[in-house]
Amino acid sequence: MAPPGTVIASRNDIHYVDGGQLFVSAEPARIGTVVGSSVAVCLWDRRRRSGGLAHFTRPFTGDRSQATADYGNVATAGLVNSLMQLGSQVENLEAQVIGGAVSAETDVPEVAHENVRVATAVLRRKRVRIVSQDVGGSVGRKIAFDLASGHVAIIKVRELRHADWWTGVEIAPPDFARLREIVKERSGISLGEQKHAMAAARVNKRMRALGLRDLRDYLAVVEEDRSGQEIVFLLDAISTNVTSFFREPAHFDKLGRVVADWRREGHTRFRIWSAACSTGEEPYTIAVTLKEAGVGSGDDVRILGTDLSTAVLGTAARASFSGRSVENIPVALRDKYFQLQKHSSGDLYVARQQLRELVTVRRLNLSRTPFPMRGPFDVVFCRNVMIYFELDVRTRLINEIFRLLRPGGYLMVGHSESLVGIRHGFRTCEASVFQKP
Numbered sequence: 001m002a003p004p005g006t007v008i009a010s011r012n013d014i015h016y017v018d019g020g021q022l023f024v025s026a027e028p029a030r031i032g033t034v035v036g037s038s039v040a041v042c043l044w045d046r047r048r049r050s051g052g053l054a055h056f057t058r059p060f061t062g063d064r065s066q067a068t069a070d071y072g073n074v075a076t077a078g079l080v081n082s083l084m085q086l087g088s089q090v091e092n093l094e095a096q097v098i099g100g101a102v103s104a105e106t107d108v109p110e111v112a113h114e115n116v117r118v119a120t121a122v123l124r125r126k127r128v129r130i131v132s133q134d135v136g137g138s139v140g141r142k143i144a145f146d147l148a149s150g151h152v153a154i155i156k157v158r159e160l161r162h163a164d165w166w167t168g169v170e171i172a173p174p175d176f177a178r179l180r181e182i183v184k185e186r187s188g189i190s191l192g193e194q195k196h197a198m199a200a201a202r203v204n205k206r207m208r209a210l211g212l213r214d215l216r217d218y219l220a221v222v223e224e225d226r227s228g229q230e231i232v233f234l235l236d237a238i239s240t241n242v243t244s245f246f247r248e249p250a251h252f253d254k255l256g257r258v259v260a261d262w263r264r265e266g267h268t269r270f271r272i273w274s275a276a277c278s279t280g281e282e283p284y285t286i287a288v289t290l291k292e293a294g295v296g297s298g299d300d301v302r303i304l305g306t307d308l309s310t311a312v313l314g315t316a317a318r319a320s321f322s323g324r325s326v327e328n329i330p331v332a333l334r335d336k337y338f339q340l341q342k343h344s345s346g347d348l349y350v351a352r353q354q355l356r357e358l359v360t361v362r363r364l365n366l367s368r369t370p371f372p373m374r375g376p377f378d379v380v381f382c383r384n385v386m387i388y389f390e391l392d393v394r395t396r397l398i399n400e401i402f403r404l405l406r407p408g409g410y411l412m413v414g415h416s417e418s419l420v421g422i423r424h425g426f427r428t429c430e431a432s433v434f435q436k437p
């Protein structure tokens, strides 16, 4: 972040501030920025006609343990402190918070919400009056903050769908078609037209890291890379990894009940597979559920978590989760199965050994059948991943899971998913739960 008082760029009479930057001025000035899911905090001293603007966003790396609220804390607190250093009194300060829009395509609404939450929490803590909030929705805002009047003008709004407007990437339709082909062929993920902007934004990040400006050059790198590493980066960038502990909790109630029944019937061997496990919340919820169902050291238990994305698998393998990520776990269970570690970047909850020894994570592409595992599995969680696949890939996947389940075993799919249109041998137990006869 640039030191307070730094003029980031001046065009005509307006000081432009980019994401991660802060600008304060002791004199009347105009400050401009563009916010999407990021947030601009505009602070004005009514008496002195001075003020400043901080623009920040929480990073979303797909790795939740790294996504801390520190950016927002530093930016917002830094802005307030800078103005106080310029002689402002806190009771004369007025804050306006703008941004935090959610684009349907980016599918990480918690980043936008968290940006707004952090900004307002810090302002309240510092006892700064928030006079207006223009937050949320699905539009990006281009703003100009006038320190002479304290007025924040929204000078342009645009649907976040047009991510190229924000990111500076223009993807021509033929290039997008080629990108879609590569992604579909390598992952089964179907990038619909509506994903154009999301893909543009995510691929752009990777292109910037490689110093490339043209998507065609980037796609050539992907195709010519014999190590296969670049396709891994590309698929990491494209996949949506949103997950949480006890997501769609009815499935875990069901799992707990059937495992308890099987144990009463004398079963001691349990094999559960979390296909598309993302950062690990799902397999670790399964582990907690099994423990709570009475599974113990006399049982032979393995939980397999697989995903395509190496980035998320890294987090799953560390089995350490941020304080925010464990919020869905009842406190008693959290303290029983996770150990709190305090770090300067925030609290981490690390799964205790009794859970860790049950879970193994591996990379597996669900669009490439047959799978190498031998099975048979008792329960397969294949949730919130089929939505990205077209019918042919879904059909092959479901039939492969059917093959790997034992008779009487269960398949759980996401609540918004179904097996409609797929020829399969499962019987439907209840919504989103299927059993192999």
Ligand SMILES: C[S@@+](CC[C@H](N)C(=O)[O-])C[C@H]1O[C@@H](n2cnc3c(N)ncnc32)[C@H](O)[C@@H]1O
Residues within 6 Å of the ligand: 187, 188, 189, 239, 240, 241, 242, 243, 244, 247, 275, 276, 277, 278, 279, 282, 306, 307, 308, 309, 312, 364, 365, 366, 367, 382, 383, 384, 385, 388, 414
């Ligand atoms: C939205 S998350 C779902 C996580 C978890 N199952 C849940 O319901 O909370 C989707 C996951 O599917 C993974 N994925 C996408 N395409 C895949 C593929 N072809 N093979 C395996 N995993 C894939 C993504 O990397 C991502 O982690």
